[in-house]
Amino acid sequence: MSQLTIFLDTDASQSLSTTRTPEHIHQQLHSVGVRFEQWQTRDDIAAGDNQESVLSAYHSDVKRLVSEQGYQSVDVISIASSNPQKDALRLKFLDEHTHSEDEVRFFVEGQGLFALHIDNKIYEVLCEKGDLLSVPANTKHWFDLGPEPNLVAIRFFNNPDGWVANYTGEDIASRYSRLDA
Numbered sequence: 001m002s003q004l005t006i007f008l009d010t011d012a013s014q015s016l017s018t019t020r021t022p023e024h025i026h027q028q029l030h031s032v033g034v035r036f037e038q039w040q041t042r043d044d045i046a047a048g049d050n051q052e053s054v055l056s057a058y059h060s061d062v063k064r065l066v067s068e069q070g071y072q073s074v075d076v077i078s079i080a081s082s083n084p085q086k087d088a089l090r091l092k093f094l095d096e097h098t099h100s101e102d103e104v105r106f107f108v109e110g111q112g113l114f115a116l117h118i119d120n121k122i123y124e125v126l127c128e129k130g131d132l133l134s135v136p137a138n139t140k141h142w143f144d145l146g147p148e149p150n151l152v153a154i155r156f157f158n159n160p161d162g163w164v165a166n167y168t169g170e171d172i173a174s175r176y177s178r179l180d181a
């Protein structure tokens with residue numbers, strides 16, 4: 001079940017609030033400029049499936065969002081716990097970074113934990129199958145796949161080159177939650 005937990009960025013030991021109600025998650029994220037929606041999903045996609053089959057299964061959602069927002073490229077991250085690259089991939093997203101474009105992700109299988117650093121707060125969003133998250137360009141954030149990843153997400157880019165991260169060099173992410181196995 002999707003979940004939003006909010007902390008101060010100076011105190012990882014005590015959360016300010018937690019909610020699992022989709023409408024509350026939507027409202028709290030909307031108030032800081034983040035889009036959160038829950039979309040219909042299918043049951044015929046599994047972690048590890050290739051990009052072509054995922055994009056073909058979700059063709060109409062992808063087409064709708066691309067024509068609505070004008071994204072330049074789309075790719076798929078699909079990773080199962082059997083993936084030999086899982087530790088390296090996990091590390092890539094674990095440190096605080098930004099992108100010069102919106103971060104738009106549609107979770108079509110499994111889960112992952114986003115942490116958004118906005119003003120003086122940390123918004124930890126446990127994203128599950130069906131969640132669409134769009135984080136504004138230049139928002140500081142990090143993401144945990146967990147030690148035993150199970151995730152398929154469609155990524156939408158304004159940039160034709162796809163995923164480019166700018167690391168902040170801060171170690172703040174290490175103080176907040178990780179996705180457990």
Ligand SMILES: CSCCC(=O)/C(O)=C/O
Nearest residue numbers: 077093105112142143153
């Ligand atoms: C949920 S898609 C993989 C993570 C990613 O692309 C990213 O930029 C994390 O910050």
Ligand SMILES: [Fe+2]
Nearest residue numbers: 097099103141
């Ligand atoms: Fe990112």
Ligand code: NI
Nearest residue numbers: 026027030031
């Ligand atoms: Ni709204």
